[in-house]
Amino acid sequence: MNHPKNPLNTPFTQQAGIEYPIICGAMYPCSNPELVAAVSEAGGLGIVQPVSLVYVHGYDFLQGLRKIRSLTRKPYGVNILVEKSSKLYEKRMAHYVDIALEDGCRFFITALGNPRWVVEKVHAVGGIVYHDVTERKWALKALEQGIDGLICVNNRAGGHAGTLSPQQMIEDLKDLGVPLICAGGIGDGNGFVQALKLGYAGIQMGTRFIATYECLEKNNYKQAIVDAQENDIVLTERVTGIPLSVIRTPYVEAIGTKVSPFERWLLQNRWTKAWMRMWYAIRSGRRFKQITLEGGSSKDYWQAGKSVQGIRSIEHAGDIVKTFVEQAKNAYP
Numbered sequence: 001m002n003h004p005k006n007p008l009n010t011p012f013t014q015q016a017g018i019e020y021p022i023i024c025g026a027m028y029p030c031s032n033p034e035l036v037a038a039v040s041e042a043g044g045l046g047i048v049q050p051v052s053l054v055y056v057h058g059y060d061f062l063q064g065l066r067k068i069r070s071l072t073r074k075p076y077g078v079n080i081l082v083e084k085s086s087k088l089y090e091k092r093m094a095h096y097v098d099i100a101l102e103d104g105c106r107f108f109i110t111a112l113g114n115p116r117w118v119v120e121k122v123h124a125v126g127g128i129v130y131h132d133v134t135e136r137k138w139a140l141k142a143l144e145q146g147i148d149g150l151i152c153v154n155n156r157a158g159g160h161a162g163t164l165s166p167q168q169m170i171e172d173l174k175d176l177g178v179p180l181i182c183a184g185g186i187g188d189g190n191g192f193v194q195a196l197k198l199g200y201a202g203i204q205m206g207t208r209f210i211a212t213y214e215c216l217e218k219n220n221y222k223q224a225i226v227d228a229q230e231n232d233i234v235l236t237e238r239v240t241g242i243p244l245s246v247i248r249t250p251y252v253e254a255i256g257t258k259v260s261p262f263e264r265w266l267l268q269n270r271w272t273k274a275w276m277r278m279w280y281a282i283r284s285g286r287r288f289k290q291i292t293l294e295g296g297s298s299k300d301y302w303q304a305g306k307s308v309q310g311i312r313s314i315e316h317a318g319d320i321v322k323t324f325v326e327q328a329k330n331a332y333p
Contacts, residue, residue: 082110149201
């Protein structure tokens with residue numbers, strides 16, 4: 001349970017060794033070192049997305065971690081996608097875990113598969129592993145593999161959202177005995193306070209931290225987040241093959257949000273689905289590079305969650321953490 005006299009002192013902050021229960025979620029392609037470091041320096045926890053760090057922002061993985069270390073000495077975390085797609089991919093992810101552990105990282109968030117091998121490596125040096133889940137059956141499977149906490153991805157999240165509300169998720173998972181992190185739909189301090197009062201041990205935000213000066217995304221993407229309302233968020237299958245939360249633009253409306261029947265068959269076939277997801281990821285990376293060169297346009301897929309409803313300005317990441325913390329303190333006299 002959260003500490004009754006200090007709602008910001010939770011089992012999650014104790015495990016992660018941080019001041020405030022606020023995570024800057026790993027985002028492809030938005031997780032640049034400056035953003036990760038800014039959230040950690042402010043007392044939250046910035047999360048490294050390795051593929052973004054290496055293939056979008058152009059760092060050797062260790063070089064990227066050292067860049068973060070040059071900006072903050074406070075803890076950071078690393079996101080590891082544990083889906084089995086190829087031996088080469090699995091070897092690369094294991095290499096990233098080893099490098100991060102050598103650099104001193106002790107907090108990892110896993111997703112999309114069996115986290116057992118990450119848990120074994122991280123626990124061997126006293127680290128902590130949380131796992132992304134969207135419902136109870138996945139939470140139970142993750143707990144069987146020894147994870148320490150759960151990132152509860154709800155139906156208001158950006159990226160690959162869940163299907164349950166924040167309230168439904170905590171009701172379904174609160175008896176499992178591990179810290180729960182509310183992931184999705186939080187764009188302002190009120191949402192942070194509500195999550196803590198529901199019993200969550202912390203929050204994870206992505207969209208809110210895209211609309212910051214430290215994020216290296218184009219200003220028109222950030223402004224699109226600021227301008228959007230909750231009903232502007234739609235789900236599209238045409239980026240990754242799996243429903244993805246994006247801002248509705250004329251381009252999104254023009255090309256539709258569904259994949260073709262043949263693509264859907266390939267995505268559902270156990271022999272081809274991993275290759276299809278890899279193909280979508282490569283295509284998304286190429287699109288991002290083109291956007292970077294051309295400066296962005298209304299034809300971009302702009303990922304965002306329903307938290308856009310509470311985001312009305314581009315701010316410094318550290319100021320966002322500070323504002324949320326002050327609001328939480330004021331809510332608990």
